[in-house]
Amino acid sequence: xxxxxxxxxxxxxxxxxxxxxxxxxxxxxxxxxxxxxxxxxxxxxxxxxxxxxxxxxxxxxxxxxxxxxxxxxxxxxxxxxxxxxxxxxxxxxxxxxxxxxxxxxxxxxxxxxxxxxxxxxxxxxxxxxxxxxxxxxxxxxxxxxxxxxxxxxxxxxxxxxxxxxxxxxxxxxxxxxxxxxxxxxxxxxxxxxxxxxxxxxxxxxxxxxxxxxxxxxxxxxxxxxxxxxxxxxxxxxxxxxxxxxxxxxxxxxxxxxxxxxxxxxxxxxxxxxxxxxxxxxxxxxxxxxxxxxxxxxxxxxxxxxxxxxxxxxxxxxxxxxxxxxxxxxxxxxxxxxxxxxxxxxxxxxxxxxxxxxxxxxxxxxxxxxxxxxxxxxxxxxxxxxxxxxxxxxxxxxxxxxxxxxxxxxxxxxxxxxxxxxxxxxxxxxxxxxxxxxxxxxxxxxxxxxxxxxxxxxxxxxxxxxxxxxxx
Numbered sequence: 001x002x003x004x005x006x007x008x009x010x011x012x013x014x015x016x017x018x019x020x021x022x023x024x025x026x027x028x029x030x031x032x033x034x035x036x037x038x039x040x041x042x043x044x045x046x047x048x049x050x051x052x053x054x055x056x057x058x059x060x061x062x063x064x065x066x067x068x069x070x071x072x073x074x075x076x077x078x079x080x081x082x083x084x085x086x087x088x089x090x091x092x093x094x095x096x097x098x099x100x101x102x103x104x105x106x107x108x109x110x111x112x113x114x115x116x117x118x119x120x121x122x123x124x125x126x127x128x129x130x131x132x133x134x135x136x137x138x139x140x141x142x143x144x145x146x147x148x149x150x151x152x153x154x155x156x157x158x159x160x161x162x163x164x165x166x167x168x169x170x171x172x173x174x175x176x177x178x179x180x181x182x183x184x185x186x187x188x189x190x191x192x193x194x195x196x197x198x199x200x201x202x203x204x205x206x207x208x209x210x211x212x213x214x215x216x217x218x219x220x221x222x223x224x225x226x227x228x229x230x231x232x233x234x235x236x237x238x239x240x241x242x243x244x245x246x247x248x249x250x251x252x253x254x255x256x257x258x259x260x261x262x263x264x265x266x267x268x269x270x271x272x273x274x275x276x277x278x279x280x281x282x283x284x285x286x287x288x289x290x291x292x293x294x295x296x297x298x299x300x301x302x303x304x305x306x307x308x309x310x311x312x313x314x315x316x317x318x319x320x321x322x323x324x325x326x327x328x329x330x331x332x333x334x335x336x337x338x339x340x341x342x343x344x345x346x347x348x349x350x351x352x353x354x355x356x357x358x359x360x361x362x363x364x365x366x367x368x369x370x371x372x373x374x375x376x377x378x379x380x381x382x383x384x385x386x387x388x389x390x391x392x393x394x395x396x397x398x399x400x401x402x403x404x405x406x407x408x409x410x411x412x413x414x415x416x417x418x419x420x421x422x423x424x425x426x427x428x429x430x431x432x433x434x435x436x437x438x439x440x441x442x443x444x445x446x447x448x449x450x451x452x453x454x455x456x457x458x459x460x461x462x463x464x465x466x467x468x469x470x471x
Contacts, residue, residue: 067079420436
């Protein structure tokens with residue numbers, strides 16, 4: 001048996017891949033502060049403004065599975081490069097937009113680029129470090145820290161750019177970053193081997209249609225209403241397309257999603273837990289930001305600064321301790337502990353007072369939440385990819401990214417509905433808003449508890465460590 005030789009440039013490659021992860025997550029958060037300025041310049045309605053987020057999320061979440069499969073068939077480096085070309089060009093288009101239509105088209109194209117980048121980058125990480133469990137844990141620490149840094153940097157940079165520059169630079173900032181990444185790719189990333197096979201385009205169309213219909217329904221529930229004909233039709237279309245997809249995947253010789261992949265230890269359970277993790281974490285972040293601004297009266301920039309301790313703690317734990325903790329106690333123990341800590345933080349958030357203090361009420365709970373996320377994210381990712389064959393790592397990474405995005409979208413939509421009901425639907429005063437926020441935090445806490453229970457029942461011991469694919 002030929003001895004596996006590690007890539008001598010693997011750590012430089014990881015730095016580049018973490019930069020890519022940073023940029024992808026940055027794009028989901030950087031425009032939040034800039035929305036009022038965009039609305040004033042381009043004339044978006046209040047409901048239309050939400051589509052600046054939704055256009056990105058729908059394209060990103062709907063195409064991740066296809067992006068993962070393309071990484072396996074055409075080589076992860078090639079798809080990674082293609083994704084950055086699309087993302088960079090789309091960012092330029094959005095930054096130079098003079099109409100709503102052009103801006104939304106740019107955002108959708110950004111989502112397509114991100115859907116190619118995210119699974120291909122994670123595939124390369126697995127193939128670079130999958131030979132060594134200790135190195136893989138450390139690499140995932142940097143990977144997770146890059147995601148946390150991207151989310152917080154987006155909030156902070158969005159405020160700085162909007163206040164001191166112009167909203168266009170929330171998009172244009174990706175152009176120099178993208179060009180730097182594209183220039184560095186040939187120097188640090190090896191060409192990836194291509195797998196034999198064909199693209200199941202029919203499967204790609206049906207599953208993408210199912211996911212897009214589902215995400216579209218989710219993000220419009222708040223305005224259209226759960227029982228509206230539009231929402232019911234979209235959910236029906238999504239279910240029908242999903243059934244067709246599963247049937248065709250069972251009978252096709254070269255399916256987009258070989259259903260046998262779910263026989264891999266922990267893969268199905270890991271994906272479920274990852275979806276629940278996103279459904280708890282994103283509402284926590286979303287409503288905490290609203291509490292800081294709408295209840296405590298902080299500016300967007302001050303709110304971003306208030307959230308920086310969370311990011312710093314996540315980065316310290318993921319980079320400095322996660323690999324060691326996973327090696328010592330196993331992914332399952334770390335995952336359960338992280339989810340329980342997150343649930344505990346959400347209980348504290350559910351009791352935030354109207355006249356709360358940033359230092360006394362917010363900071364301790366936010367650091368507890370950050371510690372929980374830092375402990376849970378990497379083991380959930382490892383569990384969701386554990387046991388996949390080397391030629392299916394792109395598919396597995398597409399799955400784990402997809403479940404996190406879809407879980408996040410569903411969780412946020414549900415918690416927004418819970419918040420609206422808790423505030424009495426239309427209560428505009430701080431007390432009414434706080435009641436809604438508290439209800440949302442309670443709901444997210446239940447999701448975190450369910451995720452911990454699912455981990456206990458569905459994740460098998462340390463299999464995620466033993467069965468890491470070797471590239």
